[in-house]
Amino acid sequence: MIIILVSAQTVYAITAIQNTAPSASRYDPNSSSLTLAAGQARTFIVKGTDPDGNLRGTEWYLSGKHQSSRFALSGPGGTDSWSYTFNTSGMYAIEALVFDTQNAYSSPALWTVQVDSASIASFNPPTGTKYPGNTLSSSVTVKNTGRNTRSYWVGLSYRKPDGTLYNIPAKQTNTLSPNSQQTLNFSWNLPPDAPYGSYNAITSIWNGYNSNTSLMKSPKYGSKNIKDAFTVVSGNPKQMRALFIWGAASTVLDRSQEADSLIQYSKEHGINTLFFYTDISRLSNSPSQFKSFIARAHSNNISVHALNGEPAWTTDHQTATNYVKAVINYNKNSRTNERFDGVCLDVESYVLKSWEKDSNGDSLPLAKSSVNSNLAAQYLKLLSGIKNTISSSGTAVTFGVDIPFWFDGNGFELTYNKSNRLLSSHVQDITDITTIMDYTDNYNNAIAWARYEIDYATRINKSAVIAFETQKLDNPGSTFYEEGAAALENAIKQVNSSFSSKQGFRGVAIHSYESYKYE
Known part of the structure; x- marks a missing residue:
């Protein structure tokens, strides 16, 4: 911008430098949305950049409410973090703004956070004596204790006497509204070479399941471990x-x-x-x-x-x-x-x-x-x-x-x-x-x-x-x-x-x- 000033004897040309507002972007997590379990803490990191090189700080907002202001930045670029524990189920918006020394603000970097809660209302694993080749039956009742309507994945494992696991194929609940529940039934055959001894039964509620890797997706919402649930012995039950x-x-x-x-x-x-x-x-x-x-x-x-x-x-x-x-x-x-x-x-x-x-x-x-x-x-x-x-x-x-x-x-x-x-x-x-x-x-x-x-x-x-x-x-x-x-x-x-x-x-x-x- 050029400003011309005229006096009686002289004409002055003055160049005024215009300040450019900084920009903010998600640094960690990079994804705009994430799912957490109630009670879980999460740290968010925002990255600020400023072509004028006069960064000064950040402001953090949780669902529109101011949480923190920090003079944590300087120069042309940098990062700042903010942590929060999500104790209550629901949907949350996290906003991070970056400002400079001229109080120019960026547009917000935005995260949408879904916080869920679920519990194992009951778990009935196999009990008593089992023989290699027997069918094992378990039931798990999952309750949606959160505020969001959604489905959950349930994992089941039997811990062998040597500490390794038999992981049973996971199952997904129906879409559960808040305070509703569903019972999932699992049936699985013990291998003929199942080792003898005492087994633990373990079940957990998860956010998702990767069918390609057969691994559960975090977060985990709840779990229950019943020690010495059943015993595998050798022999024929008819003998x-x-x-x-x-x-x-x-x-x-x-x-x-x-x-x-x-x-x-x-x-x-x-x-x-x-x-x-x-x-x-x-x-x-x-x-x-x-x-x-x-x-x-x-x-x-x-x-x-x-x-x-x-x-x-x-x-x-x-x-x-x-x-x-x-x-x-x-x-x-x-x-x-x-x-x-x-x-x-x-x-x-x-x-x-x-x-x-x-x-x-x-x-x-x-x-x-x-x-x-x-x-x-x-x-x-x-x-x-x-x-x-x-x-x-x-x-x-x-x-x-x-x-x-x-x-x-x-x-x-x-x-x-x-x-x-x-x-x-x-x-x-x-x-x-x-x-x-x-x-x-x-x-x-x-x-x-x-x-x-x-x-x-x-x-x-x-x-x-x-x-x-x-x-x-x-x-x-x-x-x-x-x-x-x-x-x-x-x-x-x-x-x-x-x-x-x-x-x-x-x-x-x-x-x-x-x-x-x-x-």
């Missing part, structure tokens, strides 16, 4: 997965909370059968305690077998018979849901001092010891008498016994009732279920040592169960005490895989609750 209860049986009968704990533990670990130590005196004098516990177990689909036995019963048949008669009498005086499902005898004749052993402490084969052969015959006579007692009672009680894996070894043939068979086979002929104490921490050994009994059970239409030890023993190779639960479950998986086609294979048993629950 027996039994647990021996010895010393804890008394406490379980005395205390309701201990009974609840045992039943819950059994459900979480896939236990569907309890070999429950049953004292004849207590059974006769306090039958109501057994009735209450067995009824509770049955209501949770858990069978209960009366467990007892002493090496002395090998020759003391009357005491053993009296015990079985007491169980039968109890059942006759109890309702159906209060009755024992079976009797499990743990006699272990080879523990007797009179049972002959070699210099290594191992049992002498029957062929090399007339003493052992005679005791084995007495043992079989005991079992035959028990079987007759049960049969003549007219009650439906399964008769089972525990035997060591080596009853089928070389030299353990025995003639009984005019039949010459291995001792293990004689036992299987008499009983309904034979539990093989296959005590090793090597599943290949467990499979090899039990194969004869499984094949024989299949041939004669009886049942055989393979038992594993978890107690601390002098011989660590006989127990999973050192290896832990994961190794035990893997051994069970291998055994189940090897014998799944055998009709005589009934399942597995774990010895015992007192040590297994602390693995």
